[in-house]
Amino acid sequence: MSLYTRFTTHLDAVLDALEADGTLPAGLNRKAVTVEPPRDASHGDLATNAAMVLAKPAGTNPRALAEKIVAQLAALDEVQSTAIAGPGFINMTLTEAVWRTELSALHAEGDAYGRSDIGQGVTVNVEYVSANPTGPMHMGHCRGAVVGDALATLLEYVGHKVIREYYINDAGGQVDVLARSAHLRYREALGEDVGAIPEGLYPGDYLVPVGQALATEHGDRFVGAPEAEWLVAFRTFAVARMMDMIRDDLALLGIHHDVFASEAALQAAGKPDEAEAWLRAHDLVYDGVLEAPKGELPDDWEPVKLPLFRSTQFGDDQDRPIKKSSGAWTYFGADMAYHFQKAQVADQLIDIWGADHAGTVKRIQAAVAALTEGKARFDVKLIQMVRLLRDGEPVKMSKRAGNFVTLADVVGEVGKDVVRFTMLTRKADAQMDFDFAKVVEASKDNPVFYVQYAHARISSLDRRAAEAGIELPVPDLSRLGTEELALVKLAAQFPRVVEGAALTREPHRIAFYLNDLASAFHGWWNVGNDRPEARVILADDPATTSARLFLSRGIGQIIRNGLALMGVAALTEMQ
RNA sequence: GCACCCGUAGCUCAGCAGGAUAGAGCAUCAGAUUCCUAAUCUGAGGGCCAUGGGUUCGAAUCCCGUCGGGUGCACCA
Numbered sequence: 001m002s003l004y005t006r007f008t009t010h011l012d013a014v015l016d017a018l019e020a021d022g023t024l025p026a027g028l029n030r031k032a033v034t035v036e037p038p039r040d041a042s043h044g045d046l047a048t049n050a051a052m053v054l055a056k057p058a059g060t061n062p063r064a065l066a067e068k069i070v071a072q073l074a075a076l077d078e079v080q081s082t083a084i085a086g087p088g089f090i091n092m093t094l095t096e097a098v099w100r101t102e103l104s105a106l107h108a109e110g111d112a113y114g115r116s117d118i119g120q121g122v123t124v125n126v127e128y129v130s131a132n133p134t135g136p137m138h139m140g141h142c143r144g145a146v147v148g149d150a151l152a153t154l155l156e157y158v159g160h161k162v163i164r165e166y167y168i169n170d171a172g173g174q175v176d177v178l179a180r181s182a183h184l185r186y187r188e189a190l191g192e193d194v195g196a197i198p199e200g201l202y203p204g205d206y207l208v209p210v211g212q213a214l215a216t217e218h219g220d221r222f223v224g225a226p227e228a229e230w231l232v233a234f235r236t237f238a239v240a241r242m243m244d245m246i247r248d249d250l251a252l253l254g255i256h257h258d259v260f261a262s263e264a265a266l267q268a269a270g271k272p273d274e275a276e277a278w279l280r281a282h283d284l285v286y287d288g289v290l291e292a293p294k295g296e297l298p299d300d301w302e303p304v305k306l307p308l309f310r311s312t313q314f315g316d317d318q319d320r321p322i323k324k325s326s327g328a329w330t331y332f333g334a335d336m337a338y339h340f341q342k343a344q345v346a347d348q349l350i351d352i353w354g355a356d357h358a359g360t361v362k363r364i365q366a367a368v369a370a371l372t373e374g375k376a377r378f379d380v381k382l383i384q385m386v387r388l389l390r391d392g393e394p395v396k397m398s399k400r401a402g403n404f405v406t407l408a409d410v411v412g413e414v415g416k417d418v419v420r421f422t423m424l425t426r427k428a429d430a431q432m433d434f435d436f437a438k439v440v441e442a443s444k445d446n447p448v449f450y451v452q453y454a455h456a457r458i459s460s461l462d463r464r465a466a467e468a469g470i471e472l473p474v475p476d477l478s479r480l481g482t483e484e485l486a487l488v489k490l491a492a493q494f495p496r497v498v499e500g501a502a503l504t505r506e507p508h509r510i511a512f513y514l515n516d517l518a519s520a521f522h523g524w525w526n527v528g529n530d531r532p533e534a535r536v537i538l539a540d541d542p543a544t545t546s547a548r549l550f551l552s553r554g555i556g557q558i559i560r561n562g563l564a565l566m567g568v569a570a571l572t573e574m575q
Numbered sequence: 576g577c578a579c580c581c582g583u584a585g586c587u588c589a590g591c592a593g594g595a596u597a598g599a600g601c602a603u604c605a606g607a608u609u610c611c612u613a614a615u616c617u618g619a620g621g622g623c624c625a626u627g628g629g630u631u632c633g634a635a636u637c638c639c640g641u642c643g644g645g646u647g648c649a650c651c652a
Contacts, residue, residue, distance in 0.1 A: 032593085040595070049594065052632065062632070086595050087632060132652065172652055290650075306650065317578060317648085324650040331652050358579050359647040382580075385646085426588075429580060431645080433587085442614050445587090445601055453614060464611055493591095500591050512589060516599080519616095526616035529607065537611055574614065 002116065002495035003102055007035045007046055007092075014072040015050065023068055024058050037493065044083065044091035045098075045489065052088040062088025099488045100477040106491060106554045114498045114561050119160030125346035126152045129250065129257075130167040133242040134178045135204055137249040137407040140354065143432070144383040145407075146423040148352035149255045150507035150566050151381075157565060158502040163346055164257045167338060170239045171263040172331060178202060178242070179235035183222070185211025186234070190220050210241050252411045253420065254567050261341075263334050271337040272329050275371060276307065276322060284310045284370050291318045309336070314366030332360070336367040339378070343368060348377040350505065355382045355429075381505065383428050389435040414440050417568045421448040424511045424566050442574070447515045451559060452571045454518035457525060458556035459572035461536050465549050468537060472546040479547035483524060483534070487551060490520050491558050498565070507566065514562045521555050 001009075011033070018024040033054070038047040051066035058065060066084045073092060074082045080095045106113045128148025131141045149164070156162045169175070181202040188194045189211040197203035214237060222230040243260070250256065266272070279285040288308045292301060308319040309332075322333030342349055349368065353361070361380045368378045388395040388405055395405055411419055413436065422439050425447055426432040442449045465471050480488070494513070501509040528535035536548040560570045 034592095034594090036591080036594095038595075039590095039597090043595075047594085052594080056632075089595065169652060174652060292649090301649070304650070321650055326650080328650090330650060335652095355580075355646065357647085357652090360652095361579075384580080430588080431581085446614095447600090449614065450600095453612085457612065457615090461611065497591075504592065506591095508589095509591070512599090513591090515589095519599080522615055523617085525611080526607085526613085529610060529613085529616070532610065535611060574612075 002499075003098070003492050004035055004046075004496050005116075010073070010076060011035055011048055011050060011069075014069055015054075017072060018068060023065075024054065028054055028057050030054070036496075037489075038089075038091060041486075041489075043085065043089075044081075044093040046092045046094065048090045048092075049088075051084075051090060055088065066090050096485060099485045099492070100480065102492045103477065103480075103488045103551060103554050106557060107550070110557060111561060111564070113557065114495045115157055115159075116495065116499060117159040118499060118502070119155060119158045121159060121161055122348060123161040123163065123346040124155050124348045124350060125163045125165055125342045126155070126350045126352070127165045127167055127342070128152075128352035129246075129255070130169070131246060132169050132174055133239045133246065134174055134202060135242065136206055136245050138404040139386060139388055139407060139410055139434070140404075142253070142407050142410065142419065143386050143423045143428075144352045144354060145250065145253060145255055146420050146567070147381070147383055147428050147507060149253070150420070150424055150510075151350070151352070151505055153565055153567065154498070154502050154507050154510070155505075158499060160502075163259060165259040165261060165342070166257040167335075168239070168243065168260055168262045168264075169331070170235075171267055171329075171334060175235050175239055176231065178238050179231050180227075181207055182210050182214060182234050182238040183230060186214040186218075187211075187223055189215035190223060192223075206245065207238075210238050213237070213241070249407050252408055253416055261338065263338065266338055266341065267329060267334055271341055272322070272334050275337040275340050276333070279309060279370065282370070284313070285322065286310070288319065290321055309363070309367060309370075311363045311366035314362070314369050316362040316366050320363045332363060332367075335364060336371070339364060339368050340371040343372045343376040343378075346376075349379070351378075351380045353380055353382055355384045358382055379505065381428055384431045386423075387431070387433045389433050389437075391437060410434075417452075418448050420566055421451075421511065421563075421568050424508050427506065427508055447511065448568075449574075450522075451514045451518045451563070453574055454521045455556055455559045455563075455570045456572060456574045457521070458552050458559070461549060461552050464537055465545070468539060468545075470537075470539065470542040470545055471549060472542050475546040475550040476543050477547055477550065479544045480551060483527065484548065484551050487520055487524055487555060490517055491555055494558050494561065510562050510565050514559060517555065517558060517562075521552075 012030070015024065015030065015033075019026050019028075030050075033048065033050045035046055035048045038044060051062045051069055055062040055065045063084060066088050070082045070084060070090055073079055073090065078094055078098045079092050081093045083091045085091055109115075126148055129137075129141060129145045131137055137145070152162045152164050177200065181197070184194050184197065184201060185207045188208070214234065222234075276285055285307055287305055289303045289305050290308065292303075304325050306321040306325060307323050309322050311320050312318060320332055321330050322336065324330055339349065351364075361382070365378060365380065368376060418439050422434060438446060439448070497509055497513045501507055525536075536545065536552055538545050556570075563570045
């Protein structure tokens with residue numbers, strides 16, 4: 001149980017007691033009651049708003065209520081002093097012993113410090129990446145991949161059961177284009193001069209080996225054959241090869257999905273038909289005429305009658321087609337069934353999407369709400385675009401021209417850890433620049449290095465301590481002074497930060513916290529520049545040295561735990 | 576036209592499910608290295624939290640309007 005959770009429990013007990021003696025009416029809603037560190041450390045270690053929140057429903061005034069609460073909180077062993085401040089805040093200063101104990105707990109729990117069970121084993125399906133299987137991953141996919149993966153790790157860490165899933169869009173027109181592109185490369189592999197790759201086909205070189213493999217397998221028998229004879233086979237083969245590539249790309253980032261779900265397989269299994277039947281039975285799908293698109297009307301637009309899902313009943317602007325006039329499923333029609341399927345395995349769903357799909361969020365949420373009858377929690381997290389910069393200039397990318405920057409290129413250039421950390425240094429819904437020069441820069445405006453440097457310094461202390469051989473087997477933590485305990489207090493916030501990040505599903509909070517922690521550590525370290533007696537390793541004072549090393553390792557542990565959540569390795573020395 | 580996202584220091588961004596005097600880095604200015612890695616640190620200046628209302632004991636945070644920026648808006652995926 002984390003320190004903050006523990007005090008929430010203490011406070012609850014106090015409020016129970018006040019209910020029992022009639023000071024507070026029974027059954028007050030305590031949802032808004034919080035126990036948290038005050039923004040300003042001079043106010044103490046913990047603050048609660050309980051008196052302010054509960055005064056009104058209790059028919060009293062905040063300060064009077066605060067007096068009663070304080071009387072009981074002050075009696076706790078762990079509380080050194082209390083104060084009522086401002087409009088009714090209750091501030092508590094804890095005894096130094098609390099922080100020393102917390103530091104010991106941090107060591108005892110080690111890698112598990114920060115874990116919790118707030119997820120209560122609830123299964124969450126996180127679908128992320130789901131890039132079309134038509135080529136290697138490029139930088140556009142990178143941020144969503146990292147955020148999704150970090151979020152999945154984070155949710156696991158707080159006690160959720162997590163399914164990491166990738167949806168393979170292997171049923172639409174794009175994979176037919178892939179098949180045709182592969183067919184061209186197949187002919188090329190058999191010696192034909194295909195010239196420039198025509199407009200409308202994928203031009204990338206990565207299809208050359210696919211063509212060669214197809215040539216080896218089939219010989220020339222499909223060279224002049226009608227499309228119907230080879231399309232499915234070529235498509236299936238090419239998609240499988242593309243997925244191999246994508247899995248390799250993801251592995252470069254340390255990302256591994258549990259489930260790869262195929263849209264084609266879903267359709268073959270008749271899932272969209274089942275969903276449609278159910279929705280029709282509930283009058284949520286009807287045959288109607290699609291409204292004209294908003295804004296400028298396309299030249300070739302004409303009204304058509306299609307099966308439409310009543311997404312307007314769930315807040316969408318218009319009803320959405322689930323089938324095309326050809327009778328084939330729309331992307332949405334299949335996706336709807338796909339989400340329904342996921343919701344039968346998991347209690348909660350999270351989709352990580354690029355912000356360019358923002359317009360389709362409402363319809364899929366509508367579909368999930370309809371099909372699960374509002375029972376499944378379903379969040380779509382939109383990830384804003386990343387602008388790639390080199391020497392301050394945007395890097396031009398065009399998928400059509402085949403000159404996009406691949407994920408493999410970027411990871412190869414700056415490394416997995418830098419990519420992952422950088423992608424988590426911004427809120428997901430804020431746009432972000434990725435500047436090659438800056439992300440590899442070794443300075444404090446690069447948080448990757450700043451945090452790594454702190455960890456490396458801690459490791460260096462361990463090495464030096466081992467050389468000096470002065471460390472005592474059991475550290476005497478009373479040697480830790482105010483400056484040191486301030487670091488412990490910051491470290492003790494890690495479990496809270498993790499919880500907050502998990503609840504809001506914002507993994508970037510871990511990155512910001514680690515930066516703060518590293519900053520505090522660097523500050524502490526540098527005190528030794530001015531005052532040699534404040535250094536960690538003091539040759540003539542094994543007791544203080546041991547206590548400070550114990551603290552320093554504790555900070556190192558937090559950095560490792562935090563970096564592990566982000567999927568970033570902690571360095572023991574800088575190069 | 577409609578929907579979604581955004582608007583916080585000169586710049587890039589945090590702001591923890593409403594809390595106390597709004598924070599950090601960069602940049603600017605003034606300092607610290609016979610010393611465990613100065614790849615670091617200390618200090619100073621810099622704000623009408625776009626704007627007008629509302630809810631609340633209390634709003635950068637929640638709600639509505641306005642202005643400004645971005646993105647999306649076909650049976651594409």
